[in-house]
Amino acid sequence: MSADKHLQSWQERFEMAEAMQPLLGKLYRNQGVEVVVYGKPLLNASTIEIIKAHRLVRRHVGEKLRLRESFPFVQALSKLAVKQCKVDIGKLAVNYWRDHTDVSEIENYMAKELADAIDHADDVAPRDVVLYGFGRIGRLLARLLIERTGRSNKLRLRAIVLRGGKKGDLEKRASLLRRDSVHGPFNGSVEVDEENNAIIANGTYIQVIYANSPDEVDYTKYDISDALVVDNTGIWKDEGGLGLHLKSPGASKVLLTAPAKGAIKNIVYGVNEGDITPEDIIVSAASCTTNAITPVLKAVNDKYGIENGHVETIHSYTNDQNLIDNYHTADRRGRSAPLNMVITETGAAKAVAKALPVLAGKLTGNAIRVPTPNVSMAIISMNLNAETSKDELNEYLKDTALQSPLQNQIDYTDSTEIVSSDLVGSRYAGVIDSQATIAEGKRAILYVWYDNEFGYSCQVVGVMQTMLGLTTLSLPA
Incomplete structure (x- = not known):
């Protein structure tokens, strides 16, 4: 040519x-x-x-x-x-x-x-959503909800709840929505309504409410009713703490964007969202790492069976760490995040069992925080019940990523040049790096990339839709 x-x-x-x-x-x-x-x-x-x-x-x-x-x-x-x-x-x-x-x-x-x-009855009423907290995950959830703005949208962001309320706070919050050092500028326009304490983004009117506790807000004053409150603060993780949200008029359900404690269901969208019932009023979307590894582990276990394994997470630093050395209640997290690799604990491996009970007691896990602001990797080392090879395992995982019910959770790459920054903005829970796969006999090691912010937020939206009964018909079947 x-x-x-x-x-x-x-x-x-x-x-x-x-x-x-x-x-x-x-x-x-x-x-x-x-x-x-x-x-x-x-x-x-x-x-x-x-x-x-x-x-x-x-x-x-x-x-x-x-x-x-x-x-x-x-x-x-x-x-x-x-x-x-x-x-x-x-x-x-x-x-x-x-x-x-x-x-x-x-x-x-x-x-x-x-x-x-065709002529499908559109009798499902739109549902109100409140973001309680507006940090890294909260702002990305806002972006994802706003990009779906339209008359037919059933998942409507109505408010965000924050602590504070000092002079200039509203404009600073809006600015953080407009600009993001990792994910780039907001795709659209963001305005501030100082008089009514609101942010207007691409036509979506978002009430900004200030409160110090989940039970302090009367959402009905803002014409918000039967709302799903998405708690992305990470402060309250058990039924008692998260239940405070339900004391606020206008709130009917709560979703936690972190692993929950106690008997609260930990849901990994694509794996066990079918466990959510209409009676479940408090649910957890687990952690970013649990969402990244559980679909892959399910796929491998379904075909080969997993006898046991270990998950090592190479995780980007988070706001929970210090920029420079300073006091921190947790071990090592007080040391400078941009300057150090920091060994820390993770409950992701054990949390897999809540979404995939067949793996209960079979996995261990640990984490290393590294000096990158986003995108992480899980190294999954497994002893299988059946033999395989690198080529066979990769071919199976490729087919899983392209054709299976997990195709929206698992992506697959055979690039020999891909690095972490290439995965910023990935909407998948995890991306299998096939070039790094190791498999021989009953031993296998997989390397799974994941955007621990954006990919996880996409998973959270899926759980939100399931909790509110807003599942979508996909065609062709």
């Missing part, structure tokens, strides 16, 4: 992606339809991200999907009365072009494949 043809091909793809964007936006805002390509979300995606999503189709089916081949499916989708579902146009297009050579039957094909979602 000549240089001009390469440029012409790129121009065609770019223009097709640009033409897709308004259709994708209207489908979500007006009909609650989220479009994906083999699981890769296109909601609010840039033209480049749309092009990349199409290129990744080769990983799934061995051949690329051209935008000119998928664009007619987006057009057809926009003409159908489809509501409140997730539609994978990548799978639809690939399946169609295997048996067809022209576009004449696409609309009929789409109507048949999406019949379950």
Whole structure:
């Protein structure tokens, strides 16, 4: 192909992606339809991200999907009365072009494949969400909730609750939402309503409430009712402490973004969210590390069986550590986080058993905090019940990441050049680094990357949706 043809091909793809964007936006805002390509979300995606999503189709089916081949499916989708579902146009297009050579039957094909979602009764009322705390996870949850703003959105961020309230606090909170040193600028506009003590982000009106205790707030004063309160402070971790939220009028359920103590269910979305019942009013989304390793451990255990193992977490530093040496109640965490590797404990390995009881008592774990601000790695060393090899294990995990029910939790890379900063913004719970896999006989070691902030926050949103009964129909099945 000549240089001009390469440029012409790129121009065609770019223009097709640009033409897709308004259709994708209207489908979500007006009909609650989220479009994906083999699981890769296109909601609010840039033209480049749309092009990349199409290129990744080769990983799934061995051949690329051209935008000119998928664009007619987006057009057809926009003409159908489809509501409140997730539609994978990548799978639809690939399946169609295997048996067809022209576009004449696409609309009929789409109507048949999406019949379950056409004129789907939209009788689920939107639910209110309150973020109690607005730190690293709180602000990323806000970004994820705001990106879904629209008339059809069922998960509505209504308020954030903070301690303090000093002069200038509101603008500083808004500024932290606008700009992030790790995840970059907020995708949109953020305004401050000083008079009413609120932040307005992409049209989402977020009431800012100041309180020193979970039971001090009357949410009904702000027209908030039956709300899910997401506690991301990490201060209260047992039923007694988290139960204080339920004493506040307008709050009906609580989700903790940290491992819980006692009998509270620890949920890893994609693994055991089916354990959540309508009667569960306090639930934990476990930890970032537990979310990263549990789906992978489940996949391995399902095929090979795990006799025992050890998880070593190489974890980026967090706000719980000191920038420079200073007093800290925990061992070693008082030493400068940006200057040291710091050995510390983690309960992630034991917490796996709460989500995956079959592994109870089989895992040990430890952690090393390292001088990076985000993205961590779990090294999972296992003794298996069946023999395998590096190639066999990698092939199985690749198929799991692409085709299984865990495809939204597990990603897979065969890059020989990937490093931690490449994974910033990953929406997966964990990403298997296949080049580092070690397997021989019944012994296996896996290296799993994870964005301990953003990837975990995506998992939390999944738990939120499950708690509120807002599960989405995914098509094709």
